[in-house]
Every structure is written in C-alpha cells, then in structure tokens.
Amino acid sequence: MxxxxxNVSTExxxxxxxxxxxxxxxxxxxxxxxxxxxxxxxxxxxxxxxxDETTNLIMSHLVEGKYLIDDKTDELKIIENRKIAGMKDSxxxxxxxMPNMTCNFACPYCYESHIPSSFMTDKTEDAVKLWLRNExxxxxxxxxxxxxxxxxxxxxxxxxxxxxxxxxxxxxSVGFMTNxxxxxxxxxxxxxxxxxxxxxxxYQITVxxxxxxxxxxxxxxxxxxxxxxxxxxxxxxVRADKRVKISLRVNFNHHxxxxxxxxxxxxxxxxxxxxxxxxxxIFGEKCLSAMENISNTEISSTMIxxxxxxxxxxxxxxxxxxxxxxxxxxxxxRENQFVINYNGDIFKCSVCGxxxxxxxxxxxxxxxxxxxxxxxxxxxxxxxxxEKCYSCKFLPLCMGGCRxxxxxxxxxxxxxxxxxxxxxxxxxxxxxxxxxxxxxxQYVQNFENQHQHAYNNFPIELNRKEVNQNEDSCxx
Amino acid sequence: xxIVAKPKTEEEILAVVHEKIDSKVILEExxxxxxxxxNHLCGCSQ
Numbered sequence: 001m002x003x004x005x006x007n008v009s010t011e012x013x014x015x016x017x018x019x020x021x022x023x024x025x026x027x028x029x030x031x032x033x034x035x036x037x038x039x040x041x042x043x044x045x046x047x048x049x050x051x052d053e054t055t056n057l058i059m060s061h062l063v064e065g066k067y068l069i070d071d072k073t074d075e076l077k078i079i080e081n082r083k084i085a086g087m088k089d090s091x092x093x094x095x096x097x098m099p100n101m102t103c104n105f106a107c108p109y110c111y112e113s114h115i116p117s118s119f120m121t122d123k124t125e126d127a128v129k130l131w132l133r134n135e136x137x138x139x140x141x142x143x144x145x146x147x148x149x150x151x152x153x154x155x156x157x158x159x160x161x162x163x164x165x166x167x168x169x170x171x172x173s174v175g176f177m178t179n180x181x182x183x184x185x186x187x188x189x190x191x192x193x194x195x196x197x198x199x200x201x202x203y204q205i206t207v208x209x210x211x212x213x214x215x216x217x218x219x220x221x222x223x224x225x226x227x228x229x230x231x232x233x234x235x236x237x238v239r240a241d242k243r244v245k246i247s248l249r250v251n252f253n254h255h256x257x258x259x260x261x262x263x264x265x266x267x268x269x270x271x272x273x274x275x276x277x278x279x280x281x282i283f284g285e286k287c288l289s290a291m292e293n294i295s296n297t298e299i300s301s302t303m304i305x306x307x308x309x310x311x312x313x314x315x316x317x318x319x320x321x322x323x324x325x326x327x328x329x330x331x332x333x334r335e336n337q338f339v340i341n342y343n344g345d346i347f348k349c350s351v352c353g354x355x356x357x358x359x360x361x362x363x364x365x366x367x368x369x370x371x372x373x374x375x376x377x378x379x380x381x382x383x384x385x386x387e388k389c390y391s392c393k394f395l396p397l398c399m400g401g402c403r404x405x406x407x408x409x410x411x412x413x414x415x416x417x418x419x420x421x422x423x424x425x426x427x428x429x430x431x432x433x434x435x436x437x438x439x440x441x442q443y444v445q446n447f448e449n450q451h452q453h454a455y456n457n458f459p460i461e462l463n464r465k466e467v468n469q470n471e472d473s474c475x476x
Numbered sequence: 477x478x479i480v481a482k483p484k485t486e487e488e489i490l491a492v493v494h495e496k497i498d499s500k501v502i503l504e505e506x507x508x509x510x511x512x513x514x515n516h517l518c519g520c521s522q
Contacts, residue, residue, distance in 0.1 A: 019480075022483065025483035025484055026481055026483060026484045027481055027482060027483040028479075028480035028481040029477060029478065029479055029480065030477070030478040030480060031477050032477075035477055057477075058477070061477060061479075064482075064483075065479070065482070065483055066483040078486065081486075082486075082489065082490070085490050085493045086493065088493075089492070089493045090493075090495070091492065091493055091494075091495075091497065091499075091502055092502065140497070140498075140499035140502055141499050141502045141503060141506075173499070174499060175499035175500065175502060175503045177503060177506065324484060324489070325484060325488075325489045327489075327490075327492075327493070
C-alpha cells in the first residue's frame, strides 16, 4: 500500500478533530485527535505492523476512503485520463455567440476593445444557423451562451438564432441550455416575454454596488446613470417567470468592496432566491485591480463574510463543494467548444481581444468551420499539465490551470493560474490559502444536513483589516 | 471517525462523458453541481 498523493488534512484544535480530504476521489473523513495521530502514522508508513483493533479499523477506513491505495495505482494517469475525457467530451457542444462587439456602456475596467457598428450581418447569421443545423444532431446537450459586447444590442439575432437552436433541439430531443451575459439595461416587458419563450431563463447581470457606487463604474456611453433601470429590469425579469435565474455579479475593487452589504439590502425579499450572488475581483490596470489594492487576506475573508451574509438574507449562494470530479480547467479546453464573434471569427477563450489575426478559425458562408490549424494545434498541442502540476495536491480540483496563461507565459515560468480572478470559488480559496477553512465549513454543512444538528460555534476567522484605500490617479 | 463523503468511483466521475448517458442526466449534473457551473461566463471558468 501507499499513501495517496492527494490527501489534504486540516486540524481543528478547539474541536479536537481533524478532517482528511482526498482531492482525487472526494472522500472526507473527520477524526478525533487520538485517531488522527494513528492516521498520520499509517499514511506516512502504510506498512506498519498493526497490533490492535482500533488501528486495524482505521487502516480499513483509510483503504476504503482511498487515502491509502494499491502500490500499482497510477493516480497521475487517472487525472490525465479525466482531462482527456473532458477535452474530448462528445456529449456536449459549448457555443458562445457574440452578435456584436460594441456596447452601450463605458465601464472603465472593461477588457474589451469595442468597435462601433460591429454587428452580425444576415449573412453571418445564416452561416451560424447552417452550422448549428449540422452540429446539433451530433450532441446530447447544447450550451448556447450569448455574450458580447452587449448582446441585447442585437436582440433580433438572439431571438432568431436562439429560437432556431431551441426548436431544433426540441425536435431532436437534444438537451438545450442557454443564457445571456448582459449589463441588464436593454430589457423591457415584451423582450423578456420573448426571451423566456425561446428558453432563456439564465442571465448574468452586473451590479457594482448601491446606486451612488454602481453609477461610477457602470456608466452609459452617454454618461448617464444606469442603476435604477437595471434594478427595475431585474425585478421584471424574475417576476416574469419562476424559472428565471439571475447571476447577480458584483465586480469589486477597493472603491466599492465595502458597499456590498448595502446593495444586498436593496432587493426585495420575494425575489432574492432567484438571484445567485457572484463576487469577482476586478483585474487589469493597477489602479483598478482588486488584487493590487486590497490584501489577499482581506479579499478572501470579506468574500466569505459577504457570501454568508447574502445566504442569510435569502439570496441564492452556490459556491461549489470541495467534491471532486472536474474534468477540464475551463470550457476553452473542450474540443467541441467555440466562441463565435459577430463576423464569424472563431476563438476559444472569451477573455481576449478578439483580434482576427489571432482567430482559431472562421465560419464560411456554407456554415462550415475553417480552422486556423496553426492556432488550433498550438492551443491543443501543449501537454495536459505543466511539470509542477504533477506534485500539486490540488491538481484534481484545478485540472491544470488556464491554457491561455500557460501558452502566453510558458517562457517566463508564470504558468500556475491559481490566481483569485476568474476561477471557481474553490480555487480562489486555494489561492487565498483559505482552503482549509472551506473544508471545515463543508464538513459542518454536510454534518448538519445529515444529523439535523446545528454546529453554530464552528469558528471562522475573519481577519478583517482596513481596506487599503490606495488613492491614486484612478478616477473611479 | 465520521465519514462525511465516500470516495467517488471513476465510473461515477466519467459518467457525464459516457456515450450512453441520457441528456437529462447531463443537464441535471450541470445544474446541481456548482463546480460544473452552467453559466460559466459568470467568471468561475468551469
């Protein structure tokens, strides 16, 4: 026997317990202090001769929980196989459609370069439909995400292409899931009714704080405020259909971080369960970046505190469990995933400049994908994981990090993308060194669910510090 | 000792990519498992 490479443990002296978690298999066991000393001994020396019943019992459980595994088990091969299975997954087609590359907002932190009049033409719409007609029958599930620019500036394209895809999926009994990432300004009652009719129940809308804060960053190009219009639209949306779910995204930095509780108070009780809260640190320019201006400890502690607050106030908070089973780092690693720009250019990652020279291919007028093989092969040509990943205990939760970063920073060695922006909550917790805290919380939640017993005294260390009000040349 | 979660088998983990799986199961898995976030443009990069 040998110890699994992916055992992670955290001790909790006040409860005189320790939690053992295996990131590869997802097993979690809680031990009391005396048991855990035996556990540690057995994990470090699995061939120890067992002389008593308790040790024998612990040994059996370590084997059952796959904390101890057969010498022949190649755990790294298991992870590689998962990744290959995820990348080659032929059950689902992931499509991000960008019907324009322009916006009615002028948010200072936006990473996109907007181009006026960059709208999808009828010709490109026809090509997209032809492509979908050929592709949809090949899959079990189609995920269609509308992105931009601001997708609702191309409302008719959404209805036309989205309606077409929905009908085709229904006729072929193919699962269909679709959503829109929008600033939330361009809704009205008729539009909402029509969007719901074509099966769009999931929306992501950004609100950066209460009105006086939000209106500093989520500004219309005309310079006008946007908060109350978006607020009213959110109410209209969730009250239009019970199936509507909104991911209420708050992009934060040192300017708006502490205003989040005030924002949470504004939405009426009866709709909060339809609003899924997502906090994301702003990245990019130094003067706007959350990480450049707030300490990691402050970000992580406050995020946990604010997620808890949102949950207590009746909002939908789903952070992801520490359970395992992830196959790829992100959608862009899937072979059957395409970001299609308004002009038919094809990309893999949705966080880029969408420069035609760097496209991965394009849709021709016959609805066929013409690949830029050089780009495509470069994207998929790298190893499944970087060398340093193979010794990381969190690899099964991460699955290798951002492929774009790995390609762009291969020569600098800055390839580990365990950074706290645009990663799952669990990976943020790892990056912020809060994983053990999350693990302790998960245990308490699971245990409460199983035993209907409240463990309210499980301490969470909220090391609140003053927000670093690093005032500089930023205007926001 | 308290068992909070049992280990998953590879069969369970790879079920979503299995050729015989039903589309409804894939969709349910996506909705129920936040780590396989449905609205992956939320920034969680799933």
